[in-house]
Every structure is written in structure tokens, then in C-alpha cells.
Amino acid sequence: AIQLTQSPSSLSASVGDRVTITCRASQGISSALAWYQQKPGKAPKLLIYDVSTLESGVPSRFSGSGSGTDFTLTISSLQPEDFATYYCQQFNSYPYTFGQGTKLEIK
């Protein structure tokens, strides 16, 4: 199974900061990489798919990049509603796998 390793596991930042979360795959996954945001007690929400395609309705401050095995999610200017946990997921092959998550907290 393809393993996804996210870093960091947690991150403290302030409103207005630029933050980057990294996701590394144990083998190449082409462009089959998605990012999700999850708030406490809620279902995950799709933010980005195919590495860099923004899901409809997602603010443009979110962006994704990368290729092969190394991918990043960037939030250009943190807003109060962005404090949540973020997960990457590969859908290149079964079993689908998720990263362990990055909890973004207010500094």
C-alpha cells in the first residue's frame, strides 16, 4: 500500500500568516492527490484535487503543488475559519490512503 507522510503533524500560526503543509508519498502517484479540511465534529471537505485543482467554492488563498511523490498545500493568508485539521489522500490506486493529518492551531 502507498503510504502518505504529512509534515508537520501540528502547526501554530497567526491570522494573516502564510503556511505550507507537506505530503510525501512512498511511491509515485502521478497527479492523484487530494487535500481535505476537517473541523471538529464535522465531515471532511474537499479543498484541492489532482494536486492543484481548486474545488468549486474553495477560496483562492488555498493552493496545491507538487509532482511524483512530494506535494504541498499552501494557505497564502490564514483566516480565522482556516484553523482545522488538513489531510492529504492518494487516489492513484487501492487501497486509498490518507496522510496522518496536520492540525493547524491559532498562535
Add this chain to the structure above:
Amino acid sequence: EVQLVESGGGLVKPGGSLRLSCAASGFTFSSYNMNWVRQAPGKGLEWVSSITTSSNYIYYADSVKGRFSISRDNAKNSVYLQMNSLRAEDTAVYYCARGLVDDPIDFWGQGTLVTVSS
């Protein structure tokens, strides 16, 4: 409005069984692969199982293979997860989620809690 509504969760003893259901509405159910993803309390997301549009292909995580069974009824716009030989480590919120073929999961239900405890 797209909706996925899970039901069937609850408290069950180790070794017991439960059947989760997910009722879909607001989209063409038969055009989407369907998935179950779980999240243990305070932990991350774990993909559990997927079923393709016509049930031709079914996939399971190693952690549930041989114990869980996914199925769907396109006439009823529903997907199911039969869970047998349940263990304490199966305790989690179980989410039903959809995705187009070769596309990621793009919409999730609100989840149903399964607790395995004596």
C-alpha cells in the same frame, strides 16, 4: 442538494455484527463510486472500502478484509456496510462518501458512530 445520510451505528459487543446504511439523494447515485471511511476517536481518517458504480469492483482495507462487506442498491440509491466479527479497534465514526471514477472523494455524509465494547 447533495445528501448522504448514514444510519445503523450503535453499541455492539466484540465479535458482534452491525449493518450500516447510507441513503443518497440530490445526485445520480449510479454514476458514482461509493466509499466508507472511518475515523477512530481523536485519530485520523482511514479508508475502509469502495464499490464501483455497477458493483463490478470492490476493494477493502487489509484491516477489515474478510470481516466487512460493502454492497449497493442503485434502485434504492443506497450503499451498505455489513460489519462482522467486530473488534474494539473498529470503534469509529463511519462516513459514507462518493467519488467519480478515477476522481477523489468529493462529498461526505455526516457519519455514524460505531462503538465496540463489552
